[in-house]
Amino acid sequence: MYYGLVKRIYQWIKKKIKEENSAIIFYSKIPTMKIAIAQLNPIIGDLSGNAQKILAAAYSVPAKEAQLLLTPELSLCGYPPKDLLLYPCFIREMDLTLQQLAKDLPPDLKVLVGTVTANLNASVNGGKHLFNSVALLGGNKVENIFHKRLLPTYDVFDERRYFEPGTEANYFNLDGIHIGVTICEDLWNDEEFFGKVNYRCCPIDDLSNIGVDLVVNLSASPYITGKQDLREKISQHVSRRFQKPIIYANQVGSNDDLIFDGRSFAHNHQGELVCRAQGFVADLIMLEFDPIKRDFLPGSIATKYECVDEERWHALVLGVREYAGKCGFTQAILGLSGGIDSALVASIATAALGKENVLGVLMPSPHSSQHSVTDALELSKNLGIKTQIFPIGELMASYAKTLGKLFSDGEFGHAEENIQSRIRGNLLMAIANKSGHLLLSTGNKSEMAVGYCTLYGDMSGGLAVIADVPKTYVYSICRWLNLQGRNLLINSIGEKNNYTSEEIIPHHILTKPPSAELKPDQVDQDSLPEYEILDDILQRLFQDHQSVNQIVAAGHNEILVDRVMQMVARAEFKRRQAPPILKITDRAFDTTGWRMPIASNWSAIKKGY
Numbered sequence: 373m374y375y376g377l378v379k380r381i382y383q384w385i386k387k388k389i390k391e392e393n394s395a396i397i398f399y400s401k402i403p404t405m406k407i408a409i410a411q412l413n414p415i416i417g418d419l420s421g422n423a424q425k426i427l428a429a430a431y432s433v434p435a436k437e438a439q440l441l442l443t444p445e446l447s448l449c450g451y452p453p454k455d456l457l458l459y460p461c462f463i464r465e466m467d468l469t470l471q472q473l474a475k476d477l478p479p480d481l482k483v484l485v486g487t488v489t490a491n492l493n494a495s496v497n498g499g500k501h502l503f504n505s506v507a508l509l510g511g512n513k514v515e516n517i518f519h520k521r522l523l524p525t526y527d528v529f530d531e532r533r534y535f536e537p538g539t540e541a542n543y544f545n546l547d548g549i550h551i552g553v554t555i556c557e558d559l560w561n562d563e564e565f566f567g568k569v570n571y572r573c574c575p576i577d578d579l580s581n582i583g584v585d586l587v588v589n590l591s592a593s594p595y596i597t598g599k600q601d602l603r604e605k606i607s608q609h610v611s612r613r614f615q616k617p618i619i620y621a622n623q624v625g626s627n628d629d630l631i632f633d634g635r636s637f638a639h640n641h642q643g644e645l646v647c648r649a650q651g652f653v654a655d656l657i658m659l660e661f662d663p664i665k666r667d668f669l670p671g672s673i674a675t676k677y678e679c680v681d682e683e684r685w686h687a688l689v690l691g692v693r694e695y696a697g698k699c700g701f702t703q704a705i706l707g708l709s710g711g712i713d714s715a716l717v718a719s720i721a722t723a724a725l726g727k728e729n730v731l732g733v734l735m736p737s738p739h740s741s742q743h744s745v746t747d748a749l750e751l752s753k754n755l756g757i758k759t760q761i762f763p764i765g766e767l768m769a770s771y772a773k774t775l776g777k778l779f780s781d782g783e784f785g786h787a788e789e790n791i792q793s794r795i796r797g798n799l800l801m802a803i804a805n806k807s808g809h810l811l812l813s814t815g816n817k818s819e820m821a822v823g824y825c826t827l828y829g830d831m832s833g834g835l836a837v838i839a840d841v842p843k844t845y846v847y848s849i850c851r852w853l854n855l856q857g858r859n860l861l862i863n864s865i866g867e868k869n870n871y872t873s874e875e876i877i878p879h880h881i882l883t884k885p886p887s888a889e890l891k892p893d894q895v896d897q898d899s900l901p902e903y904e905i906l907d908d909i910l911q912r913l914f915q916d917h918q919s920v921n922q923i924v925a926a927g928h929n930e931i932l933v934d935r936v937m938q939m940v941a942r943a944e945f946k947r948r949q950a951p952p953i954l955k956i957t958d959r960a961f962d963t964t965g966w967r968m969p970i971a972s973n974w975s976a977i978k979k980g981y
Contacts, residue, residue, distance in 0.1 A: 404660040408438040411634045411655040413625030416450035419469040430477050440482045444623035445556050447486040451592030457534045474509040482510040491536045500536040518542035520555035522571045528964045541578040552579035552587040559589045565609045580614040585666050592623040595633040595687050596958045612643035617668050626694030629955045629962045631687045640668045647671030652686045681852035691954040692724035701810035708732035710744030714814040715751050715877050717837045727756035734761045735796045750878045767795050793829030810834045818843040821910050823943025839953040840960040843903040850877045909936050914959045944970045
C-alpha cells in the first residue's frame with residue numbers, strides 16, 4: 373500500500389514536470405514586443421521636415437524588429453509652437469501632414485506621434501479650441517487620438533493659453549498588451565512623491581485602475597541643471613508604486629531659449645532603470661517587453677555625465693549650435709575682453725560652430741590693461757579662432773568732444789563708462805550686420821540680475837549665451853574645461869598643436885580679479901559683493917523665493933541684501949530688452965519663466981517671511 377502511494381505520487385510529479393516543460397517550451401516561443409524610442413529634434417513649425425524625421429526613424433528600424441515606435445510630445449510641429457497655434461491654417465496643415473504621414477509609414481509598424489487636434493465641442497461646451505494630442509498611426513491610417521490631461525502653467529509653460537485638457541484615460545491594445553499613453557506633465561502628479569496634489573486628477577492612477585500592462589510617456593521636457601535625476605526619480609517612484617513599467621521618450625535639441633537634453637529612459641515595474649538614451653543628441657534606442665512577465669528586458673544604458681559642469685557645457689554648446697543653425701547662421705562674432713565670461717562664450721561657440729566660424733573682436737580702450745589684450749590673444753590662439761583688434765580711444769575722444777558742453781559740469785561717471793561699452797556694442801553689431809554673423813553677448817546671470825551691464829552696449833546681440841549662468845558657475849565650468857573637459861574641445865577643434873599650454877582658458881584669466889575696465893583700476897567688487905555671496909543671495913531670491921528677512925536669517929548682511937534687492941528691481945527694464953537667453957536653471961530671465969513688472973514696489977517682498 374505504501375509502495376503504491378509513492379508510485380502514484382511519483383507519476384503525478386512526473387506528469388506535472390512534463391506539463392511544466394511543455395508550458396516553458398510554449399512560452400519561450402512567444403516573441404517579446406520590441407519598442408523603439410525615437411529621440412527626435414524637431415524644428416518648430418516645420419511640419420513636412422518633422423514628418424520626414426519621423427519617417428526616417430520608422431524606416432531605420434530594421435524590418436520586423438519593432439512593433440511600436442515612440443516619438444516626443446508635439447513631435448510633428450515641435451515644442452513649444454506658441455502663437456503659431458492661433459492660426460487655423462497651421463492646424464489644418466498639421467492635420468493634412470499627419471494623414472499623409474500615416475499613409476507613408478510602414479503599415480505593420482504602430483507609431484505614436486505628438487500633434488495638435490481640434491476640440492470640436494469648444495463652440496458648444498466652451499473651453500479652448502485645441503488639444504495637445506498623441507496620434508496612434510498604423511495600417512496607413514490614424515487609428516486613435518489621445519489628449520494630454522494635465523496642462524502646466526508654471527515656469528516656461530503656458531499650455532492653458534492654447535489647450536483644453538483631456539478628460540479620459542488614454543490606452544490602446546497592441547498584440548494583447550494594454551499600453552497606457554501619457555503626455556509629459558501627465559506623469560508629474562504623484563502626491564506621494566511631491567508631498568502634495570498638483571492637479572485634480574492623476575492619469576497614472578487612472579491607468580493603473582484600468583489595468584494597463586505598461587505606460588508610455590511622450591515628453592518635451594526642457595533642460596535645467598539636475599532635471600534628469602528628478603525625471604528618473606519620479607518615474608522610478610511611480611513604477612514602483614503602481615507596479616507598472618514606464619517608458620519616457622523625450623525631445624532633444626534647442627528651440628530659442630529652451631534646450632532639450634533627450635536622455636529618454638525606461639524603468640521596469642520594480643523601478644529598475646533598464647535603458648537610457650544619449651544626452652543632447654538625437655538617438656534611436658530599442659527596448660523589449662516580455663509579454664509573459666509583463667515587464668521590460670534590460671537594454672542599453674547611456675552613462676551619466678561625470679559632473680554638473682560637463683552637463684552644463686553640453687547644454688550650452690547644443691543651445692548655441694541649434695539657435696544658430698535653426699535661425700540660418702553659420703558663423704558667430706563676439707567681443708573678447710580678456711575676461712572669463714567672454715573666454716567661456718568663445719569656447720562654447722568654438723565647440724558649437726567650429727573654430728573657422730568664430731570671430732573674436734578685441735576693442736581695447738585707454739583704460740584696458742595690457743594683460744587683457746594678451747590674455748584674449750592667448751585664448752584665441754588656444755581655440756584657433758580668428759581675431760580683429762579695433763582700439764576705441766579715438767572714438768571715445770570723438771564722443772567726449774561731441775558731448776563736451778553737455779557733460780562739462782559733471783565728473784567722470786557711469787555715463788562716460790557706458791559710452792565705451794556702447795561703442796563696442798555698436799562696432800560688433802556693425803560687423804555682424806555686414807558679415808551676416810550671429811553676435812553672441814557674453815554677460816553672465818549675476819551681472820544681468822543686478823544690472824551690472826550696459827543696455828545697447830555689452831547687452832547687444834542675437835543670443836545671450838551665459839545670461840542664465842551665475843558667475844560662480846562660469847568659473848566652475850572654465851576650471852572643468854581646463855581639466856576634464858579639455859579633450860572634448862580639442863576634438864571639436866580637431867588640432868592639438870594650437871595650444872600654447874595645457875590649459876584652454878589661460879591661467880591668468882581664471883585668477884585675476886574680474887573687471888569691466890571702464891575706468892582706471894576698476895574691479896567688479898567696487899560695485900558688487902563677492903560673487904560667492906551675491907550668487908547665494910540671488911539663488912535664494914530667484915529659485916527659493918525668499919524675502920529679505922529670510923535671506924538675512926540665513927546669515928547675510930541686511931544692508932547688503934536690501935541693496936541687492938534694489939539693484940535687481942531697478943534692472944528689470946534692462947532685462948526686458950535683452951537678447952534671447954539660453955535657459956539652464958529653473959528660473960531664467962526669459963519671456964515666460966520670469967515675469968516681473970518694471971514699474972513696481974517690492975517692499976512686501978523685502979519685509980515678508
